[in-house]
Amino acid sequence: MQSVRFYCTALSLMLGSFSLNAQKAHTLTQKIENIISGKKADVGVSVIGVQKNDKVQINGEKFYPMLSTFKFPIALTTLHQVEKGKLRLDQKMLIKKEQLLEDTWSPFREKYPEGNIIITLEDALQWMMCYSDNNLTDIILRLIGGTEPVQKLIGSDFIIKNDEEGMHKDWDSQFINTITPNKAANLLEKFYQGKILNKAHTQWLYNAMLNNQTGLKRLKGKLPANVKVAHRSGTSFTNKAGMTGAVNSYGIIELPHNRKIVVAVFVHNTYESFDNAEAIIADISKAAYDHYNTK
Template identity: 45%
Template sequence: MKTKFTMYILLLLITSSVFAQTENLQKNIEQILSGKKATVGIAIYGEESKDILNINGNAHFPMQSVFKFHIALAVLNEVDKGNLKLNQKIFIPKEQLLPDTWSPIRDKYPNGNCKVKLSEIIKYTVADSDNNGCDILLRLIGGTKTVNDYIHSIGVSDVAIQVNEEEMHLDWDAQFKNWTTPLAAIGLLEIFYSGKLLTKESYNFLWTIMAETSTGGNRIKGQLPKGTVVAHKTGTSGTSKDGVTAAINDIGIVVLPNGKHFTISVFVSDSKENNAVNEKIISDVSKLAWDYCVQREK
């Protein structure tokens, strides 16, 4: 059932437009994007000013590993309902630790056939973007449909989650079945940040994991002051034979010096730029958003 809070956020996002104060920010971002051989989707929401800026905010972008945030929310919902426990041990057969994919879990437990705490699997999946961990969690809660239905049930409808990591690795086109809009991404972040979606224990657990995320250091966090708290989730595709990168993404919550925050999602898709350029697009946008929000504090 949609809560009043989620309905409020959705209404805010649906009716959002660039406020007068953000015109310069938008112009500066458009300058960054000018000449780039990529399609970029951006959404930024500032708690301090209540301003929302978006560029291609309602377009569909492939998520890649960004959807591991959605999966973590769905798993923790099952924890909060008492169907799962963070300290319970999950049996992982060796055949589920696929060899040709990114998987710190497999590196730690190369022989499989082991029991691993659910909390550890979630940490590997979100903070380290473990692909095997992702699919283990999906099997545990009933697959992608469970996650898709849960995210829709809390009021975020501009999202589709239809395939797992193994399926994306087998078929280049499969990744496009998992999509979100940039506005839906910050809407979900705001719903999470409200503290009304999960229990305090589950919220604190996931917040800590996202703040300790090891991937994407050159994206949202790349140009922010050292020590800035950023709770985020990245997504990264491979590059096709014709040199097109489908997804270099990052979504997150950035804590400002005054304790307020802004949420940001940047999706770089269909890019013929190299990864360094793609990541710099994200860090440039994040730095501009930071400067804007800090200035609004004064």
């Protein structure tokens, strides 16, 4: 009889915990729905909280174009190949002038317009992850064997077929590389838990994402200045009708007491101003931070 009572008590506590988590998730879902309500955009969101199975999603299983957020999976694949002995972080790379395309975002080309400079693979990764350099991204992608190794490592709910040069060919080419918000969030969680790379490379990439200088008005936009966010952003063109195809950001937000949450937001086909599109991400990030920071 005593064992039956113990079982019933344990079951009751477990169900109570599930119910409380569900209520908390519902509250955050309502906050996010209020943020995106009435916005001229298709918005996908996935949030992973601090407790086990603590997740919130809106259009979480829908595919959204990645744009430059695909640089995170490329970095994962590159470091994975380093661990397999196929590449070395200190290996030298000659960056030729003809590799530095002009009609693309490239802080590296702005600093070294004549090219013909030798850097290390580690340097190239930093240009990609900290400054979102498109030219260095494509050079790295060619080095690791193209998009296939990235697809193989990351798996399903993710499609990568185009490099940066390919994405600049026409309007539709921007949207070939896609991912679901849930996949993006789960990938980030798996990454920081050390389930993809070894400890040293996990920390290296995490630090690079902490030092990301792009998309600063998105996940970090409305958070306290001292909050650390390891993030990656992505942005498409805006067409003549005023529609921006994608304004994205996903990342890991650090809370007090060594806790972390993951937030992934994809703003697709929006007629909002660019500032307003970024504010959607910032507001969702702030709502998630406030929600979990009070726990």
